[in-house]
Amino acid sequence: SIAMEQMGEESAKAPAGGVTFRSARRLKNGGVIFEMNSIEAATWLREPDVMPRFLSFYDGGNSVAKSNKYPIIIEFVSTDFDPTSEHEVRKIETDAALPTHAIQATRWLKPINRRRPFQAVAHLFMSFGSPDDANMVIRDGLIVEGKRVYARKLLPEPRRCLRCHMIGSNHLAAECPNERDTCGTCGKEHRTADCMVQSREDRFCVNCEMAGHGAWDRACPTFRAKYANFARNRPEDEYRYYPTSDPRTW
16 A cells, blocks of 8 residues: 555565555445555554554544454463553563564453452453464463463353343443433443442342342353343354464364
């Protein structure tokens, strides 16, 4: 592309196979999806010191790049780990021989205020920009806080509005028809983040209208039924890995 040609020295550092755009598809929202000639080319273009330069030549830096994300769940991670620490995240990459910035996002899967007293381990959300990096972690695990932990794909789930908490809703909180917030923990009219309920007995699910669990609980009978129907239309979720050109991921 013209933008690549104008990058000069930066484009000379591209992968040996070159960087070319095989196709482009414009979306209804005005965005454009580019298909690259190789995974190596796409990975190189996403690098923090390359993408801003490319965008500056593409349209003067007015566009924002959004690459595909490959989320996973790391199970039973020590709660001593700080997912907001750049140093700790980069150390995980180094110990696993991952490229720098392969890990694009980390956070605890559930809010800290929902933990049990003295809880020692919890599940961690982690997102990668490359399916190969995500697959390597799914296959080999990671060392976190001196302990080897293992991962699985984070599978998509039916949408849940964060205002009314209806599972399988076709709207987000910003478009919710409800004027007031409904708590996802106790079912009353306040924001979930402001809920003071601690005991399981005081929780109430607005989806199945049962006490003992919140609307966010994945053990909820309504959630399980909705998820089973949702998963039937996504056969690719049955694969352990994110499918790539490597036959072992199929």
